[in-house]
Amino acid sequence: MTLEMDGLGAHEIAAAVRSGRLSAVAAAQAALTRIEAHNGRLNAYRQVLAERALREAAAVDAEVAAGRDPGPLAGVPYGVKDLFDVTGLATAAGSKIGAERAPATADAVLVSRLRAAGAVLLGVQTMDEYGYGFTTENAHYGAVHNPHDLARSAGGSSGGSAAAVAAGLGAFSLGSDTNGSIRVPSSFCGIFGLKPTFGRLPRTGSFPFVFDLDHLGPFARSAEDLALVYDVLQGHDAADHACAPRPAEPVSGQLSGTTPLRVAVLDGWFHDMAGEAARAAVAAVAEALGARVSATLAGAETARSAAFLITAASGANLHRANLRARPGDFDPATRGRLLAGGLLPADAVLQAQRLRRRFYDEAMAAFGRFDLLLAPATPCPAPLLGQGSIVIGGREMPARPNLGVLSQPLSAIGLPVLTVPIRMGGALPIGVQLIAAPWREDIVFQAAARLQAAGVTSAPVVTPCA
Amino acid sequence: MPGDEAEETVRVLAREYGVTIQAEHLGEVAAAWRLMAPHLDRVRAADLGPELEPASLFRP
Numbered sequence: 001m002t003l004e005m006d007g008l009g010a011h012e013i014a015a016a017v018r019s020g021r022l023s024a025v026a027a028a029q030a031a032l033t034r035i036e037a038h039n040g041r042l043n044a045y046r047q048v049l050a051e052r053a054l055r056e057a058a059a060v061d062a063e064v065a066a067g068r069d070p071g072p073l074a075g076v077p078y079g080v081k082d083l084f085d086v087t088g089l090a091t092a093a094g095s096k097i098g099a100e101r102a103p104a105t106a107d108a109v110l111v112s113r114l115r116a117a118g119a120v121l122l123g124v125q126t127m128d129e130y131g132y133g134f135t136t137e138n139a140h141y142g143a144v145h146n147p148h149d150l151a152r153s154a155g156g157s158s159g160g161s162a163a164a165v166a167a168g169l170g171a172f173s174l175g176s177d178t179n180g181s182i183r184v185p186s187s188f189c190g191i192f193g194l195k196p197t198f199g200r201l202p203r204t205g206s207f208p209f210v211f212d213l214d215h216l217g218p219f220a221r222s223a224e225d226l227a228l229v230y231d232v233l234q235g236h237d238a239a240d241h242a243c244a245p246r247p248a249e250p251v252s253g254q255l256s257g258t259t260p261l262r263v264a265v266l267d268g269w270f271h272d273m274a275g276e277a278a279r280a281a282v283a284a285v286a287e288a289l290g291a292r293v294s295a296t297l298a299g300a301e302t303a304r305s306a307a308f309l310i311t312a313a314s315g316a317n318l319h320r321a322n323l324r325a326r327p328g329d330f331d332p333a334t335r336g337r338l339l340a341g342g343l344l345p346a347d348a349v350l351q352a353q354r355l356r357r358r359f360y361d362e363a364m365a366a367f368g369r370f371d372l373l374l375a376p377a378t379p380c381p382a383p384l385l386g387q388g389s390i391v392i393g394g395r396e397m398p399a400r401p402n403l404g405v406l407s408q409p410l411s412a413i414g415l416p417v418l419t420v421p422i423r424m425g426g427a428l429p430i431g432v433q434l435i436a437a438p439w440r441e442d443i444v445f446q447a448a449a450r451l452q453a454a455g456v457t458s459a460p461v462v463t464p465c466a
Numbered sequence: 467m468p469g470d471e472a473e474e475t476v477r478v479l480a481r482e483y484g485v486t487i488q489a490e491h492l493g494e495v496a497a498a499w500r501l502m503a504p505h506l507d508r509v510r511a512a513d514l515g516p517e518l519e520p521a522s523l524f525r526p
Contacts, residue, residue, distance in 0.1 A: 308502065312502060324486050336497055339487055342483065351509050353520030354514050354519065355512055355514070358518055360521065
């Protein structure tokens with residue numbers, strides 16, 4: 001029996017494969033066919049792993065045939081950002097230099113967990129070089145095009161991962177978020193994205209950017225799918241020193257929870273740096289969740305600046321040897337920023353670390369009064385590829401480094417954030433950040449599920465037009 | 467910050483910190499420095515009490 005594959009979500013595919021109504025090989029072939037049809041226009045995948053995908057899918061089908069349960073993500077096709085180790089591939093992390101590394105000898109921990117759950121890896125996805133960007137315009141591997149409008153950016157640095165999910169080139173993706181690299185592409189591509197609490201998911205086997213700020217997380221087209229994938233990913237791994245020794249705390253069974261939530265809309269910086277579409281999106285979410293009050297997180301702008309400096313210094317340190325030996329092999333968009341980061345005085349970076357603490361305390365005081373905070377994910381919808389500037393708060397500023405003005409303060413303090421897509425009146429999508437206290441991913445998921453049930457948010461597959 | 471001032475700042479800092487910057491990349495680094503300078507000023511201007519520990523504090 002065949003199923004119409006286009007648009008099927010992860011939980012639907014898994015249920016069909018586990019019940020025998022759909023073979024994992026058929027699901028993988030359908031995904032590979034769709035990639036072949038559309039990846040040329042999107043450039044979402046840097047490298048497609050058809051052989052591995054079909055091999056993994058065949059293994060899933062063999063499990064089903066033998067009467068064994070292949071796992072909660074049985075046969076679900078997915079892709080990963082180009083910074084996850086995949087056995088036999090050099091982990092390029094969007095760079096020319098990285099592509100010359102020795103091939104990975106093992107999958108990243110999160111990729112291993114997905115394989116164990118029956119998911120089928122389709123390939124590695126295009127990103128900004130070393131994660132240092134918000135638009136995925138990569139000098140080595142090309143730009144990722146937004147499925148909603150091919151002339152526009154898919155966001156970054158996990159642009160390929162988001163575009164793939166939005167266009168149905170896989171049911172979900174894995175990305176990373178240091179300053180907004182899951183939330184910005186989720187917003188621009190109109191899909192759901194989760195940046196969990198810092199330390200929730202192990203980063204073992206992924207290429208780093210900023211040790212203090214790197215988070216890994218999933219993209220999907222529904223709250224249910226996002227929850228299903230997130231639950232599979234959870235669990236401590238001692239090899240990542242930042243990974244918290246917490247047990248898994250599944251959220252899939254809590255999506256229909258009816259506990260009243262105290263919700264507030266963030267004002268100040270999160271209002272002033274948002275354009276009209278962003279504010280309208282937040283207003284729609286606030287109304288649906290019954291939020292009638294606002295909350296202020298004082299110091300958001302300074303926290304963002306703190307994250308900016310920490311990122312610059314960390315990136316410079318990480319790439320110091322190659323910046324000295326072979327600067328010409330870097331993407332010009334990242335080279336200058338990495339070199340400049342190496343010029344920062346140490347006391348300023350330490351000051352930035354202390355400012356993170358201060359902003360964290362401010363946020364925790366707010367969570368004493370509220371369960372959930374709302375803010376736009378990006379100041380505006382997706383800009384055009386190559387667009388040099390955007391206007392935010394009445395000021396014209398460079399586009400590429402400033403698309404994360406609203407995401408950066410929150411990742412600086414490791415709060416869990418789920419971005420939900422909002423489309424109003426046929427316009428381009430834009431995301432809203434659902435923000436909770438540390439370790440309260442259950443709250444952001446419940447809110448996302450409520451919004452979905454109310455018809456306020458959805459992420460149907462987008463077929464890119466020629 | 468004007469472009470030539472940024473370039474001079476970058477040259478001086480690179481010399482002080484032993485950071486190698488090729489001549490053809492100086493403009494890029496100066497542009498990045500101009501982008502970063504307001505963030506540096508903002509962070510430096512913050513008045514923090516001694517009770518505020520860094521968020522990166524290591525605990526064995």
